[in-house]
Amino acid sequence: xxxxxxxxxxxxxxxxxxxxxxxxxxxxxxxxxxxxxxxxxxxxxxxxxxxxxxxxxxxxxxxxxxxxxxxxxxxxxxxxxxxxxxxxxxxxxxxxxxxxxxxxxxxxxxxxxxxxxxxxxxxxxxxxxxxxxxxxxxxxxxxxxxxxxxxxxxxxxxxxxxxxxxxxxxxxxxxxxxxxxxxxxxxxxxxxxxxxxxxxxxxxxxxxxxxxxxxxxxxxxxxxxxxxxxxxxxxxxxxxxxxxxxxxxxxxxxxxxxxxxxxxxxxxxxxxxxxxxxxxxxxxxxxxxxxxxxxxxxxxxxxxxxxxxxxxxxxxxxxxxxxxxxxxxxxxxxxxxxxxxxxxxxxxxxxxxxxxxxxxxxxxxxxxxxxxxxxxxxxxxxxxxxxxxxxxxxxxxxxxxxxxxxxxxxxxxxxxxxxxxxxxxxxxxxxxxxxxxxxxxxxxxxxxxxxxxxxxxxxxxxxxxxxxxxxxxxxxxxxxxxxxxxxxxxxxxxxxxxxxxxxxxxxxxxxxxxxxxxxxxxxxxxxxxxxxxxxxxxxxxxxxxxxxxxxxxxxxxxxxxxxxxxxxxxxxxxxxxxxxxxxxxxxxxxxxxxxxxxxxxxxxxxxxxxxxxxxxxxxxxxxxxxxxxxxxxxxxxxxxxxxxxxxxxxxxxxxxxxxxxxxxxxxxxxxxxxxxxxxxxxxxxxxxxxxxxxxxxxxxxxxxxxxxxxxxxxxxxxxxxxxxxxxxxxxxxxxxxxxxxxxxxxxxxxxx
Numbered sequence: 001x002x003x004x005x006x007x008x009x010x011x012x013x014x015x016x017x018x019x020x021x022x023x024x025x026x027x028x029x030x031x032x033x034x035x036x037x038x039x040x041x042x043x044x045x046x047x048x049x050x051x052x053x054x055x056x057x058x059x060x061x062x063x064x065x066x067x068x069x070x071x072x073x074x075x076x077x078x079x080x081x082x083x084x085x086x087x088x089x090x091x092x093x094x095x096x097x098x099x100x101x102x103x104x105x106x107x108x109x110x111x112x113x114x115x116x117x118x119x120x121x122x123x124x125x126x127x128x129x130x131x132x133x134x135x136x137x138x139x140x141x142x143x144x145x146x147x148x149x150x151x152x153x154x155x156x157x158x159x160x161x162x163x164x165x166x167x168x169x170x171x172x173x174x175x176x177x178x179x180x181x182x183x184x185x186x187x188x189x190x191x192x193x194x195x196x197x198x199x200x201x202x203x204x205x206x207x208x209x210x211x212x213x214x215x216x217x218x219x220x221x222x223x224x225x226x227x228x229x230x231x232x233x234x235x236x237x238x239x240x241x242x243x244x245x246x247x248x249x250x251x252x253x254x255x256x257x258x259x260x261x262x263x264x265x266x267x268x269x270x271x272x273x274x275x276x277x278x279x280x281x282x283x284x285x286x287x288x289x290x291x292x293x294x295x296x297x298x299x300x301x302x303x304x305x306x307x308x309x310x311x312x313x314x315x316x317x318x319x320x321x322x323x324x325x326x327x328x329x330x331x332x333x334x335x336x337x338x339x340x341x342x343x344x345x346x347x348x349x350x351x352x353x354x355x356x357x358x359x360x361x362x363x364x365x366x367x368x369x370x371x372x373x374x375x376x377x378x379x380x381x382x383x384x385x386x387x388x389x390x391x392x393x394x395x396x397x398x399x400x401x402x403x404x405x406x407x408x409x410x411x412x413x414x415x416x417x418x419x420x421x422x423x424x425x426x427x428x429x430x431x432x433x434x435x436x437x438x439x440x441x442x443x444x445x446x447x448x449x450x451x452x453x454x455x456x457x458x459x460x461x462x463x464x465x466x467x468x469x470x471x472x473x474x475x476x477x478x479x480x481x482x483x484x485x486x487x488x489x490x491x492x493x494x495x496x497x498x499x500x501x502x503x504x505x506x507x508x509x510x511x512x513x514x515x516x517x518x519x520x521x522x523x524x525x526x527x528x529x530x531x532x533x534x535x536x537x538x539x540x541x542x543x544x545x546x547x548x549x550x551x552x553x554x555x556x557x558x559x560x561x562x563x564x565x566x567x568x569x570x571x572x573x574x575x576x577x578x579x580x581x582x583x584x585x586x587x588x589x590x591x592x593x594x595x596x597x598x599x600x601x602x603x604x605x606x607x608x609x610x611x612x613x614x615x616x617x618x619x620x621x622x623x624x625x626x627x628x629x630x631x632x633x634x635x636x637x638x639x640x641x642x643x644x645x646x647x648x649x650x651x652x653x654x655x656x657x658x659x660x661x662x663x664x665x666x667x668x669x670x671x672x673x674x675x676x677x678x679x680x681x682x683x684x685x686x687x688x689x690x691x692x693x694x695x696x697x698x699x700x701x702x703x704x705x706x707x708x709x710x711x712x713x714x715x716x717x718x719x720x721x722x723x724x725x726x727x728x729x730x731x732x733x734x735x736x737x738x739x740x741x742x743x744x745x746x747x748x749x750x751x752x
Contacts, residue, residue: 321349
């Protein structure tokens, strides 16, 4: 793509033709430009026209892969936003959404020319365009987080991005097959569900159908043919039904605004066939009848007529007027036995409900509850965006990138179930949610102290899946606390995370206290408080790969770090804080700092050149850790131990030899290390840990799991590690996984 130089940030080129000849313009834009051309002096008054002319100048000489002028794309995007009822700033941003990325123009220049509102929208869309949602998990999670943050700041950003994606999907045939499939998959997994959550049905169904076209092209063509073949019979049958209903509604005085047949989109048919394992002939609701009336009262009167004219099918009635969907969708849905005994879905709604169903959040700008300006920023009291606020909460709760992405894809885009509190408040939860999920949605402490639940007045198990309309009452008790079993059936990420955090925190307090007691026993009680708050102690914590002194105490309490190491590091830091590799000369076990390094030696151990040696199996020392040699009584030569190993304390002084590690010099040699992991017992926890190790090229020699009912799982692993630094790094990554309660390095027993 050719990139043009930017125009002056203070004016738009007056020589640019108002009606360019090289691109086909829609009628609405032509009319706008023609009005403006009658009085060129008025160009400053029309934001939309100025944005088009600016984009036209900048994208001049640029062409899309299809060969058409690039300006055709922003024109199409602006047109989609106009059809949604977007304001001038949104439509202008549609024209300008690519100029910062594809030309030398800056956001500051956009702001100077078109104002801060347009500039913020353009900047937001530009940032979203750089996100790669099919990248590695960590990057993918970060991109999701940034996208939802941008949406919370101004929801119009994602609407502009959806329009951009829709037009790109319409013109995807110009790209290579691999790129087509990647973009189509991203569209189906991310952007179509977002359009659904925003209630923009027009975008949602077309995005799904276009993704379907490129991902399952054969199935797409087959269903397209089948739908076309049955269209004649279907339309004639629906016309007869429409005549019956139109006459009956007129008789009782219902103001019928519109009566239309809505064909089901192709991907919807395909999804139903696959999910329900049905053939095309078994899918009866290929089209639904939509009844649009004047008022909410007329909706229910029309429903009575439909049920009187045609036999309703039990269990197939849904009242989304009394209980709207999270994206504000409202309508009455019923399925009846139509002509020829075939089921027919009928939707009944008002004109305002219809606009909200078609345009979603965009209809919110047209039908504002209060007079004032458009509401585009996320408000804490705006119920239309509870799902987005929940996403922002997940961002804070779910630190593990893989878990965040999985929960996002599995839970964000599922249908919700609606239940009531005893006071009549509606709570929306993911389908399959239980009373435990409900309790944690009400408040964290309600979940932590939950004893049981009454559903519709009956005592039922806390793992009972909730259904639409259930009235749920949570019974709490001061001494009650979460159970590990809950993790086997809760479905909401927030509930699962809070249960895990409770177990971590409850054990953490005990571990911190135990760590303090160990230090107190070693260093004495006097002055310990001030020591724990000192800078040297914080340095010791960081050198032991902990963020805070409290984290270090917790690690000391449950054995992740040894008391010997903490005390030695503290002494080193206190004596010489400016040095990185310092040892205490007072220790009889530490090699002299002046010992020459044998860089030419092939042995990793310096100080025992030419002697037989082996790495002790009791402590498995690693390069980078202080070590000591012991002359064994048998024929094993020198046994190399970690300093502070319990077995060293029982050895006579004359058998101790000062040794140290030679520089690795790129050596790929590894050493076995045993670790013990205490994790929440769930299906797949070992697999997740092994996957994390595999991602960092760590070989696992042995793995074992012990489980007991209602207790955490104990996982023992022996892994191959290159040095102390690599061990600390991989232990930190495992420890950060949300299911991990405890993790420590294990020492076996060996007699030297």
